[in-house]
Amino acid sequence: MAKKSKTAFVCNECGADYTKWAGQCNACGAWNSLSEVRLGPAHTDSRAANFTDAQAGYAGAAGQGKVQKLSEIDLSELPRIPTNASELDRVLGGGLVPGSVVLIGGHPGAGKSTVLLQTLCHLSQKLPALYVTGEESLQQVAMRAKRLGLPADHLQMLSETNVEQICLTAGEVKPKVMVVDSIQVMHMAEVQSAPGSVAQVRESAAYLTRFAKQTGTALILVGHVTKDGTLAGPKVLEHIIDCSIMLEGTHDSRFRTLRAHKNRFGAVNELGVFAMTEQGLKEVSNPSAIFLQRADEIAAGSVVTSVWEGTRPLLVELQALVDDSSLGNPRRVAVGLDQNRLNMLLAVLHRHGGVLVGDQDVFINVVGGVKVMETSADLTLLMAVVSSFRNRTLDRDLMIFGEVGLAGEIRPVPSGQERLREAAKHGFRKAIVPAANRLKTDIEGMQVIPVKSLSEALDALDMR
Incomplete structure (x- = not known):
């Protein structure tokens, strides 16, 4: 006599299963995420269900069930x-x-x-x-x-x-x-x-x-x-x-x-x-060479920054466009960056930099389709916004990085020395960086300007 197949309801978001359907998953709180799953009979084909010992050759599989002390575990690298x-x-x-x-x-x-x-x-x-x-x-x-x-x-x-x-x-x-x-x-x-x-x-x-x-x-x-x-x-x-x-x-x-x-x-x-x-x-x-294919004439609002991707720095160009808004609620658009962080940084720019763009549309784009996940582009973003707002171009050989805090302070970022060396390798001769990331050893041909606050960065670029 054929066995009747059982059914279960599995959440698409977290994988929790239930015996009956519900509108909300109790495990993750998602709504309308339960889908019906039919559970067939147990597999009877031993050839497909079990693999022979001759085929099994992976030492890092389920293991033999032997208890070991943490200090006794072999730390040799896995083969690649x-x-x-x-x-x-x-x-x-x-x-x-x-x-x-x-x-x-x-x-x-x-x-x-x-x-x-x-x-x-x-x-x-x-x-x-x-x-x-x-x-x-x-x-x-x-x-x-x-x-x-x-x-x-x-x-x-x-x-x-x-x-x-x-x-x-x-x-x-x-x-x-x-x-x-x-x-x-x-x-x-x-x-x-x-x-x-x-x-x-x-x-x-x-x-x-x-x-x-x-x-x-x-x-x-x-x-x-x-x-x-x-x-x-x-x-x-x-x-x-x-x-x-x-x-x-x-x-x-x-x-x-x-x-x-x-x-x-x-x-x-x-x-x-x-x-x-x-x-x-x-x-x-050399990804930096691709993302730095800039125009012959640099427009206002264009600034280069250095982001850290894994084990190497990557130079990318940030572009900002600030324009008068015809709407009651000005638009804030960020492509390649977190839009919520853009709103926060614009508030910091007004409070600690004295630059008000509350009645302006602000558009931010990371050239090349790169997504910037870290906070080292904060200072670059604000300088690009001010550059577009003042309609003043920045030097072509200028590079900026640094994290901006809510109090207007410029915080250091990891691997600052490597970022500066990568910039110097691509012909950049001037950099504005956090004071804590100042050079321990000078880089030939590179002028590094350390800043401690947002106001100091604006003064260094004469953007007041």
Whole structure:
């Protein structure tokens, strides 16, 4: 007699499950986030459910259940698999870790499949690699590889969407690196719901992750994004994986940025930069040179700052436009920066700098599509606003950085010496920095002006 399938209701935001539907999740407080999940019978195929001991080679998997003292744990570094792409290795923390699961997301056309196909074609020359495609045919992938001029004689391909069959085939091929493109089209026979649903994505990702951990396979999953730019699927997916990275870029720009949102084996603030060309995605070894392609005549409101991305400084240009507002409520628009912080800094500018822009529209843009996450651009932003408001251009070889406090003080930022050296390397000869970041050793040809308050910075630029 067939067993009746059970149902559960899972929250799309936090992954909590309930026996009946409710309008609000009690765990995270989200409204209308519960989706019905049908729970099939227990898996009976031992070939798909269990992987043999011969296949299991990952020492960092679930473990043997042995209790150890913290001081006795081996601290030797995990082995890394270089991907032949230094920018991708930088974001991953040095390369792929055997048995790890990486989720890469991005908008359609960002280049996810392209960068992974390039990576696996080069990796397959040194170790076994398997590319599983569920959205494209094998002919489409082969045509892309031929168009990009990639070495395709060693890469193994599989067109399949059934997760159990993928794991069985991978168990026979025994790849060191495997790509699944994409997780939204994968399905399991025992889950009674359509591919792409919460239940299918959750169970398919869990099954593939268990395979990767038990066999020591470095697994890369491709994920879709929602309208607001976040990874589609249940929130529990982010807890299953080891590393989550996003490939970002606009359709009107040929540059793509790769940033980690979660990484158990490295830093999450690293930034990789690629350029989309006819030969695919090419690495950009000197990103500052791209983002500093300024016009011959510098306009008012244009200032260069240095932001710290992971282990290197990055020079970017901030542009501000201040204009008379025809509305009762002036607009505040920030592209690449936090808009709430913009409102706060404008209040500080009025209170401690004596510059009132309350009746003006203020527009801020970070050139090149870069998103500035840190506070070192505070002083640069305010100087750009004042420059546009006064309609006075600043020196082309001037660079500014520093955090602005609510009392108008200029606070120091990390790695100030490295930021100044990067600016000097690109031809900047003058810098306004926090007093605590003044140079310990002079940089040839660089004039550094330390300031302690916002008023001192305005006086240094004669912007009163």
